[in-house]
């Protein structure tokens with residue numbers, strides 16, 4: 001082995017080595033005595049982009065159609081999001097702590113002024129509560145803007161073809177506003193499907209936004225009407241209005257997605273050019289049966305009743321437990337929990353991380369109990 | 382009130398390892414993590430049909446059962462090796478600087494590395510060989526230092542690790558020049574510098590040599606199901622040993638008194654009585670946000686340190702295979718210049734920085750994504766807080782600006798064509814990292830490996846740093862004595878965990 005030497009005499013190198021400690025000691029002693037920061041700019045911006053749960057006061061309710069209302073919330077803190085994202089809204093309904101994801105229907109810019117709109121079609125438990133019982137002044141809990149049903153300038157074509165079915169219009173209405181105010185720079189050809197003209201929400205607003213970058217085509221399935229397309233959003237209809245490369249974004253019911261899958265094939269759209277927003281997991285069609293779930297949350301243990309037709313998450317919420325949830329479609333992983341024992345079935349495709357299955361983790365929002373279970377769920381933060 | 386022998390704050394690599402060590406040492410331990418998943422940066426996420434690795438390019442110093450590296454030895458001791466499936470990384474790296482006409486692909490294995498370098502830079506063999514001799518001595522000296530808990534005997538050091546002591550106070554560039562290594566060879570050998578985030582005039586030789594050696598000597602490995610697999614394996618291990626683990630649970634304050642640590646308060650107000658804390662978060666966060674009335678001596682020592690790089694990563698899921706797209710290698714470093722000092726300078730601003738460390742995971746693990754697709758990660762570091770001036774309204778466009786530049790550069794430097802095949806994209810910025818792990822300004826590499834605050838003085842001053850801190854409080858993370866990186870954070874957890882077991886015996 002050779003002898004390393006940098007200075008003429010090796011002992012000088014040794015001395016230098018010895019001085020490293022006194023040198024560092026001195027540097028530490030000579031640091032500034034200024035109090036350490038409590039927060040940092042980048043972290044503060046991050047807190048606007050991901051504000052976490054906060055209180056939101058319902059300040060206005062507006063009827064859009066006979067069964068659809070827009071709710072305006074005033075948040076405690078400013079937030080920002082990308083058009084197309086959703087928030088979870090939660091509150092106590094009859095002893096259950098319930099939460100649901102809703103696409104934001106207002107513009108991202110408004111959220112910086114603490115204003116967030118969601119538009120809700122009355123169709124289920126929580127939406128029914130919102131439409132019938134919620135009133136101005138009520139206080140809810142609002143979660144982080146989430147999801148990636150958004151235009152991406154790197155990935156997507158400059159032309160977005162939006163297909164909205166019913167209340168699936170909400171993310172596109174946000175996107176249209178964002179294009180109009182310059183926060184997004186794509187152009188949008190929006191096919192907005194509804195049963196009849198009366199079922200179209202935001203028609204006046206969308207017509208006002210229409211222009212060079214925004215075009216709206218209304219498609220009525222149950223009504224033939226001058227100035228409207230009739231039927232479903234088909235490949236043919238899309239081709240009638242769009243000729244160049246585009247990214248197809250769809251938000252609506254599952255039946256619409258199944259139809260569009262066929263149309264996308266006719267258009268020979270590669271997978272990267274077709275994006276669908278996920279829908280919440282519903283009940284499953286099996287014989288009703290009860291089972292029991294033992295739940296560990298933090299240092300506490302609870303036992304709750306469950307119905308095998310409903311998801312584990314629903315059982316926990318019904319029992320009044322506050323547990324984390326976001327997308328309710330199995331994809332975001334926010335409700336990531338651990339199975340101690342028991343069995344469950346996943347609704348649709350398994351969207352867990354690979355290692356989760358191996359180590360017994362699952363997503364309560366998209367899993368049905370098949371028998372008694374014991375699980376560990378992180379608390380809602 | 383709940384009582385624990387020790388509370389570990391944060392379930393990143395350092396926190397997970399420390400918790401296992403504590404439980405193995407017989408301590409009743411509670412691990413709290415503010416996020417809903419363990420691992421800190423060591424995690425993964427799904428987009429469409431892809432599962433992206435959040436941070437790990439490759440885990441160094443793992444080796445094989447019969448040529449075990451230090452990390453494998455540690456994992457064996459922790460009892461987690463067999464819970465994880467591993468695959469090897471094929472080549473060390475390919476470094477390209479078009480402007481300076483460098484394009485070198487370097488293999489693992491010291492002999493292979495030395496010979497390949499000789500082909501690129503005739504006449505480099507002897508000096509590169511000597512580099513590895515020194516590096517090996519650095520490794521052995523560190524192992525010795527580890528075995529005595531940092532309390533090294535100077536005489537023993539000089540006798541057994543003389544070369545290490547003689548080179549240990551110099552920067553990388555100082556030593557490589559002293560070895561008369563040809564400039565080109567120095568540049569190619571120095572390519573890993575951005576993994577440590579300090580330029581080669583500043584970075585201590587011992588630190589760099591130790592890392593390069595860990596990569597080249599034993600090759601690199603990765604877990605089959607991304608680093609999330611390691612993190613979950615460690616949580617399982619903690620539970621097997623009787624430790625408690627709480628996710629979605631932040632520590633909001635560490636209670637201290639005349640006799641140091643006395644408890645931890647959690648975000649829901651729960652107070653935990655404990656006399657020992659291992660913090661996986663940074664001293665800046667602990668002393669700035671979790672502890673009241675921090676003594677001035679500690680404030681000074683914390684302020685003295687310099688934040689290292691703030692992270693940025695673009696993740697791409699592509700709808701063609703690596704072969705079809707012309708992506709040849711697993712791991713690329715793309716530089717403007719091979720002069721790390723000049724390059725470091727250009728990495729201060731969003732406008733100027735276009736350095737990237739890029740990985741195509743399929744080149745190491747072909748089946749990591751569905752057939753006919755591949756996944757890539759592009760990472761860079763910002764050496765100053767340029768992202769602090771980006772307002773929320775400008776955020777998405779700033780992301781896009783950098784993302785586009787990364788794609789352009791990759792296509793230009795390698796000839797691969799990826800732009801028209803992006804099926805999924807996700808971009809993490811300093812804001813993402815700030816939020817995810819809570820580190821100040823989105824720093825991902827802890828305190829910079831500056832010359833005065835490099836690996837050796839940190840290791841040697843472990844005992845002194847603890848005495849000058851708060852009784853019962855130790856740090857285990859990329860911010861601590863082993864500096865940043867996966868293996869370093871695991872080792873930090875190992876050291877701090879074992880030390881805390883000793884503290885509990887000594888201090889009660």
Ligand SMILES: Cc1cc2nc3c(=O)[nH]c(=O)nc-3n(C[C@H](O)[C@H](O)[C@H](O)COP(=O)(O)OP(=O)(O)OC[C@H]3O[C@@H](n4cnc5c(N)ncnc54)[C@H](O)[C@@H]3O)c2cc1C
Nearest residue numbers: 391393394395415421422436438631632858859866867870
């Ligand atoms: C994009 C990227 C690429 C990288 N590539 C590599 C690579 O190829 N090879 C390599 O070796 N290294 C790599 N690294 C570095 C490596 O990931 C880190 O050095 C290492 O994971 C740090 O581990 P840590 O123990 O410091 O914990 P961290 O990962 O920093 O985690 C800290 C944890 O503490 C939690 N926490 C913080 N405050 C609190 C609180 N008050 N209460 C509760 N919990 C809290 C956080 O939520 C977090 O989970 C990379 C990093 C990034 C970001």
